[in-house]
Amino acid sequence: MSGPDVAWYLATAAVLFGIGALGVLIRRNTLIVLLSLELMLNAGNLALIALSRHWHNGAGQIFALAVMAIAASEVCVGLGLVVALNRRNLSLDVDTLSELRG
Amino acid sequence: MTGGSWLCLLAPLVGTILILLGGSWIPRIVAAWVATTSVFVAFGGAVWAFFSLRNQTGHHGEITTAWTWLQSGSFKVGLELLVDPLSTMMMLIVSGVGGLIVLYSIGYMDGDEEERRYFAYIAFFVFSMLLLVQGGNLLMLLVGWGLVGLSSYLLIGFWHDRPSAVQAAKKAFVMNAFGDATMALAFFILIAHTNSLSFGVLNAHLSSTQANLVALGLLGGAVAKSAQIPLQTWLPDAMEGPTPVSALIHAATMVTAGVYLIARTHAIFEQARTIELIAAGTGALTLLVAGLIALVQTDIKRVIAYSTMSQIGYMFLGAGVGGYANGMFHLMTHAFFKALLFMTAGLAIHAIANEQDIRKLRGLGRVMPFTKWCFLAGALALVGVPPFAGFFSKDPIIASTLNIGWYGYVFYACGIAGAFLTGLYTFRLWFLVFPGEPSPFVREHYHDHHGREAAWTMLVPVGILAVLATVGGWIQFPPHWEPITHWLAPVAPSLADAVPSSTQETVTSIVTVLVGLAGIAVAWAVYSERRIAIPAAPFWRRLFENKFYFDWLYDRIFYAPSAWLATALRREFEEPVVLQTGPELGDTTLATGSLVRRLQTGLLRTYVLLLAAGAAGVVLAFLIAK
Numbered sequence: 001m002s003g004p005d006v007a008w009y010l011a012t013a014a015v016l017f018g019i020g021a022l023g024v025l026i027r028r029n030t031l032i033v034l035l036s037l038e039l040m041l042n043a044g045n046l047a048l049i050a051l052s053r054h055w056h057n058g059a060g061q062i063f064a065l066a067v068m069a070i071a072a073s074e075v076c077v078g079l080g081l082v083v084a085l086n087r088r089n090l091s092l093d094v095d096t097l098s099e100l101r102g
Numbered sequence: 103m104t105g106g107s108w109l110c111l112l113a114p115l116v117g118t119i120l121i122l123l124g125g126s127w128i129p130r131i132v133a134a135w136v137a138t139t140s141v142f143v144a145f146g147g148a149v150w151a152f153f154s155l156r157n158q159t160g161h162h163g164e165i166t167t168a169w170t171w172l173q174s175g176s177f178k179v180g181l182e183l184l185v186d187p188l189s190t191m192m193m194l195i196v197s198g199v200g201g202l203i204v205l206y207s208i209g210y211m212d213g214d215e216e217e218r219r220y221f222a223y224i225a226f227f228v229f230s231m232l233l234l235v236q237g238g239n240l241l242m243l244l245v246g247w248g249l250v251g252l253s254s255y256l257l258i259g260f261w262h263d264r265p266s267a268v269q270a271a272k273k274a275f276v277m278n279a280f281g282d283a284t285m286a287l288a289f290f291i292l293i294a295h296t297n298s299l300s301f302g303v304l305n306a307h308l309s310s311t312q313a314n315l316v317a318l319g320l321l322g323g324a325v326a327k328s329a330q331i332p333l334q335t336w337l338p339d340a341m342e343g344p345t346p347v348s349a350l351i352h353a354a355t356m357v358t359a360g361v362y363l364i365a366r367t368h369a370i371f372e373q374a375r376t377i378e379l380i381a382a383g384t385g386a387l388t389l390l391v392a393g394l395i396a397l398v399q400t401d402i403k404r405v406i407a408y409s410t411m412s413q414i415g416y417m418f419l420g421a422g423v424g425g426y427a428n429g430m431f432h433l434m435t436h437a438f439f440k441a442l443l444f445m446t447a448g449l450a451i452h453a454i455a456n457e458q459d460i461r462k463l464r465g466l467g468r469v470m471p472f473t474k475w476c477f478l479a480g481a482l483a484l485v486g487v488p489p490f491a492g493f494f495s496k497d498p499i500i501a502s503t504l505n506i507g508w509y510g511y512v513f514y515a516c517g518i519a520g521a522f523l524t525g526l527y528t529f530r531l532w533f534l535v536f537p538g539e540p541s542p543f544v545r546e547h548y549h550d551h552h553g554r555e556a557a558w559t560m561l562v563p564v565g566i567l568a569v570l571a572t573v574g575g576w577i578q579f580p581p582h583w584e585p586i587t588h589w590l591a592p593v594a595p596s597l598a599d600a601v602p603s604s605t606q607e608t609v610t611s612i613v614t615v616l617v618g619l620a621g622i623a624v625a626w627a628v629y630s631e632r633r634i635a636i637p638a639a640p641f642w643r644r645l646f647e648n649k650f651y652f653d654w655l656y657d658r659i660f661y662a663p664s665a666w667l668a669t670a671l672r673r674e675f676e677e678p679v680v681l682q683t684g685p686e687l688g689d690t691t692l693a694t695g696s697l698v699r700r701l702q703t704g705l706l707r708t709y710v711l712l713l714a715a716g717a718a719g720v721v722l723a724f725l726i727a728k
Binding site: 100 | 702703704705706707710711714
């Protein structure tokens with residue numbers, strides 16, 4: 001086994017996930033929120049693949065592929081929503097989109 | 103043979119389904135003819151079954167099984183039909199008389215708003231009745247029994263915008279359901295002890311208590327369906343239905359099912375001879391009570407309805423003493439002349455603005471001669487004047503009571519007194535309605551149908567039945583000529599006790615005819631143009647007019663306590679408990695909701711924060727737990 005220890009990969013993934021989560025929490029632009037979500041998903045993928053290699057278990061890689069497919073669909077829906085919002089001349093600020101409050 | 107029976111059973115069902123599927127897509131007259139044709143096809147099937155059975159040596163009959171219907175362990179019931187002498191006889195009566203009455207309905211119901219529904223119901227009734235008489239085991243019989251009750255309910259309440267019709271339908275249904283329940287209980291006992299419901303188990307040896315209970319349950323069903331005391335009060339009210347329904351269901355077919363049941367299950371009744379004699383006693387009592395009530399009724403259909411109860415009393419008497427063929431023969435002739443009487447009454451009602459009060463219908467014979475003569479044929483058959491049908495069928499029943507012991511003489515006296523009452527109430531009706539000058543009411547309201555008394559669809563069946571009421575009795579004249587007794591012998595042989603000697607038969611015939619004629623003479627003396635005043639007997643009059651207070655009694659015993667209980671429960675339980683709890687539950691839910699809704703901020707970032715906090719919490723919990 002060459003290359004850095006699996007802990008490095010996991011640390012990178014954790015940092016990426018933290019950045020993504022922070023982005024989702026503090027940014028108000030819908031597009032940036034979507035970008036941050038992607039970051040979180042890919043941080044998850046990185047952790048999956050790293051551990052898959054570490055344990056010599058292919059299941060993690062398969063799982064990562066599934067996550068990619070889901071990420072792609074999610075982006076389709078998310079970007080579709082952004083386009084729809086834009087067409088109706090609605091703000092892209094997630095805080096103003098609060099029609100569904102109780 | 104079995105082909106005929108399946109054709110007979112299924113044709114009316116197919117007719118019903120066609121009318122139902124057709125809905126408002128088919129014109130009314132098409133629905134009417136579909137129903138009529140289907141019942142006549144059923145009659146064709148019955149004739150087919152009859153002739154193939156006649157060609158079978160010994161004609162014991164045959165059971166045909168479509169498939170196994172129910173199976174539970176070793177208990178098994180098939181979807182079976184039985185073709186035997188008894189069932190073919192009933193098939194012929196039900197589909198033959200039924201076909202004529204459905205044809206008559208075409209004219210009678212013409213112009214009714216919901217004619218299609220009527221014809222769907224009536225074809226369904228014929229199907230149910232055929233299922234009852236053709237069912238190859240006791241469960242199939244019970245299914246037919248229940249369906250017949252249902253279709254009777256639907257047809258009595260056919261004019262559902264009349265409250266009285268709806269009430270009458272409910273009354274009939276509840277009383278019939280009581281009989282269905284006692285029959286079901288009897289079947290449970292049979293299943294528990296013999297593990298079968300085929301007709302054969304009735305011959306199985308049961309202990310005397312078991313046999314008595316089973317017979318009593320079956321008798322309960324028979325009494326409810328055939329409107330015998332004490333479950334008789336629904337039949338007069340059932341006259342709220344259209345007149346052809348009264349003719350078909352409440353005269354010719356359904357109400358006679360009790361007699362069929364006794365003949366079909368005679369083996370169990372013979373094991374429980376006491377119960378069988380109770381059946382005979384019930385019949386004897388009913389024929390007297392109904393005859394007395396009929397004397398004071400003023401509604402033309404109710405007089406005939408009480409007369410039906412009385413005649414079924416004769417059939418119970420005949421079957422109860424063991425002369426099953428006598429009971430069945432009277433059932434057949436009664437189907438002819440009673441359907442005829444109802445249908446002629448229907449002709450009058452139809453032509454005179456739906457009036458049923460005999461005090462207003464005086465002198466009807468002058469404007470409706472055909473109706474008059476047909477009614478006379480039916481009335482003479484009912485009273486049992488030779489050579490009309492009732493003479494041949496009623497006298498053997500009365501004569502057959504003579505050899506069974508001292509109670510036989512009581513039954514005999516009841517039968518003779520009943521014959522007098524029959525003559526009296528029948529010809530009271532005749533003298534009040536038909537002879538003499540038409541009353542102003544009749545003159546004013548009589549409407550003919552294109553120069554005739556009614557449409558041909560109504561006149562033809564009445565004519566055919568008038569002929570049958572005249573000659574229909576000639577196929578049996580005991581003790582010299584007994585084809586029906588021989589035909590039924592393989593299934594329901596009469597008991598030796600119930601076969602009177604030749605002398606008894608002759609004397610009874612003479613006495614019965616004389617007594618019947620005496621009844622007619624009294625009716626003539628009293629009711630034709632009021633020659634003799636009716637003796638004032640206020641107590642008796644009140645007693646008869648209140649139908650021996652049966653309705654009053656049932657009201658006090660059954661209705662009043664349950665109504666009291668319902669009111670008490672409403673006051674003590676529903677209003678304080680149920681009515682308070684509901685709103686309180688609602689208010690609490692609303693209050694909780696308005697608190698919880700504040701969590702729903704609509705802010706995406708709040709949700710994400712809560713999610714993240716939750717996830718962090720879970721991770722933390724795992725770390726600590728480790």
